[in-house]
Amino acid sequence: MKDYRMYIDGQWVDAASKNTFADLNPYTGEVFAMVAAGGKADAARAIEAASRAFPSWAKTGPAERRAYLLKAAAIVDRRKDEIMGIINEETGAAFPISIIQVMAAITMLQVAAGQITSVSGEMLPSDFPGAANFITRQPAGVVAGISPWNAPFILSIRSVVFPMAYGNTTIAKPSQETPVSGGLLFAEILEEAGFPKGVYNVISNGPGLSGEVGDEFIINPKVRRISFTGSTEVGRQIAEKAGKHLKRVTLELGGSDPFIVLKDADIDAAVNAGVFGRYIHQGQICMSSKRFLVEKEVAGEFTAKFTERAKRLKIGDPRKQDTVIGPLINKHQLELLQGQVDDAVKKGAKLLCGGKADGLCFYPTVLSKINRTMRVYNEETCGPVAPIIEVEDEKEALLVANGTPYGLSAGIFTRDMQKGMELAEQIEAGMVHINDASFLDEPHCPFGGMKDSGYGKSSGMAAMEEYTELRWISYQKTPKQYLF
Structure with missing residues (x-):
């Protein structure tokens, strides 16, 4: 000391x-x-x-x-x-x-x-x-x-x-x-x-x-x-x-940063980016990917691969170099996050993995079957919890992405650059990253x-x-x- x-x-x-x-x-x-x-x-x-x-x-x-x-x-x-x-x-x-x-x-x-x-x-x-x-x-x-x-x-x-x-x-x-x-x-x-x-x-x-x-x-x-x-x-x-x-x-x-996966996306690349963007530093970063908006046609594939990756993330002692999920900062943050997850499950969300803690270490969590009544839909989640929301098409993805008071960062995955740019221009966020996670920072670029x-x-x-x-x-x- x-x-x-x-x-x-x-x-x-x-x-x-x-x-x-x-x-x-x-x-x-x-x-x-x-x-x-x-x-x-x-x-x-x-x-x-x-x-x-x-x-x-x-x-x-x-x-x-x-x-x-x-x-x-x-x-x-x-x-x-x-x-x-x-x-x-x-x-x-x-x-x-x-x-x-x-x-x-x-x-x-x-x-x-x-x-x-x-x-x-x-x-x-x-x-x-x-x-x-x-x-x-x-x-x-x-x-x-x-x-x-x-x-x-x-x-x-x-x-x-x-x-x-x-x-x-x-x-x-x-x-x-x-x-x-x-x-x-x-x-x-x-x-x-x-x-x-x-x-x-x-x-x-x-x-x-x-x-x-x-x-x-x-x-x-x-x-x-x-x-x-x-x-x-x-x-x-x-x-x-x-x-x-x-x-x-x-x-x-704060931010409730959307991560949009369109049906033409490279799903493996989207999963890699999504797992990194959601679980880096236990999901406690303001620009962490917090809401996963996936077109219905690829939602099953994305969700299965994402969940499998999340399950494999090592949780525990942050002093060990292979640990990915360490502790949340304090008990208050743990109780807040657990309350958000419990609320979602109570209202019909499907818990695909996680949903529990060991001390202050909250297991990487994936939720599907999300609806608008749930706190994870409407609030910022400051922890390793990934709500996956199925959308019919890119228009609904845009509506859901913008249907929050926040507007910090966003990620979009698509192979169509023109479509990605059109969507990026309409998303109400200060920073939008095409084919990358919402967690991105370069000091020479305007952050806000x-x-x-x-x-x-x-x-x-x-x-x-x-x-x-x-x-x-x-x-x-x-x-x-x-x-x-």
């Missing part, structure tokens, strides 16, 4: 209250670490540190900022085995999602470094004689990133790395379930990389203190942007509060949803729109004639 303090203004510090909390390993139930329990006062202290650091960091040249980010990427690469071990112990992540997070973090740091010199402006003509218009971009200021527990290493990095690249200073607030892999570990990496003090700060809040830390981010005028990844319920609360203060937020929220899955893009060049200020500066080179 290790003790972790918060990282503020380049220093490792205790919470103002001196309180700590236990960070548990979800598989063993043992204490992984004791962590500083930060609150409102600590958030205010971090905001002050980031605000002081902002003028200098904003003026730091692009080559120097790029060097910092590339050094951080190299450190992540060198320490990847250690990082994967921490992710595994703190979050219950098996090898596949652990290595994905680490490799994605390296790429994301490199992509952000490459974007630094892409922050540019333009010169526009003027209708006034002797005048010129300059359109410029500048960093917004202090950016607060609030990240979840389900993929904490990569999602916390995503919330701050593009803002830092553009010249903003940052504060990370990880989930109380994953304070180390969700922020404190990255602070160690940036400290080793030599980042100036105050550019990156971390507040690890204790149980019951998340709201007051988040409220300080919203209320404090020195925070100019907030990036939030988490539930739709909390995201809506943040958006409402931020609106009162005219503060811009980027929201990446629509509808109740949020708004704003947190990566790619689109992130520049979120974390910089676009300004108009005019220059009158000769005296101007006014009306009076």
Whole structure:
């Protein structure tokens, strides 16, 4: 067990209250670490540190900022085995999602470094004689990133790395379930990389203190942007509060991501993608494939092959490299998921495999005979449960896919590229992947949803729109004639 303090203004510090909390390993139930329990006062202290650091960091040249980010990427690469071990112990992540997070973090740091010199402006003509218009971009200021527990290493990095690249200073607030892999570990990496003090700060809040830390981010005028990844319920609360203060937020929220299999699809390829997209990290990822919409003509074949694959997935100790299904993050998530499965079976769903748990490890589950009254049809399922819904044709598939408040990601399997594109254009989701799972991320592409899955893009060049200020500066080179 290790003790972790918060990282503020380049220093490792205790919470103002001196309180700590236990960070548990979800598989063993043992204490992984004791962590500083930060609150409102600590958030205010971090905001002050980031605000002081902002003028200098904003003026730091692009080559120097790029060097910092590339050094951080190299450190992540060198320490990847250690990082994967921490992710595994703190979050219950098996090898596949652990290595994905680490490799994605390296790429994301490199992509952000490459974007630094892409922050540019333009010169526009003027209708006034002797005048010129300059359109410029500048960093917004202090950016607060609030990240979840389900993929904490990569999602916390995503919330701050593009803002830092553009010249903003940052504060990370990880989930109380994953304070180390969700922020404190990255602070160690940036400290080793030599980042100036105050550019990156971390507040690890204790149980019951998340709201007051988040409220300080919203209320404090020195925070100019907030990036939030988490539930739709909390995201809506943040958006409402931020609106009162005219503060811009980027929201990446929940999803009930459809996976459509048309009758002309390569069924074996669809099964491979579907199993990966549903069961990676126990199905706890926001963009996991959560509803399988299969045309009736191939539903039997797809369901049989999918179920057989699901039954073979190894469940248990995430420290073993061949384990696929590790523990859910906590008892609350287990009870929620079990309730959704039990509700479906009670209302007529056929349980093809799974439907039970061993400790916090929920067996890979497949359900068929799904109808609209079931919770698995209408709610986000954050666990290894695959509801398979038969549809008559692609039109019904589209109606079912869009018949949810969410709109994060989607997958479509078809051999007809034109049909796939036509369907993709009509699906109400921020990201659609043809002949691939809904679980897909490339840091140079715009990541984000629509509808109740949020708004704003947190990566790619689109992130520049979120974390910089676009300004108009005019220059009158000769005296101007006014009306009076």
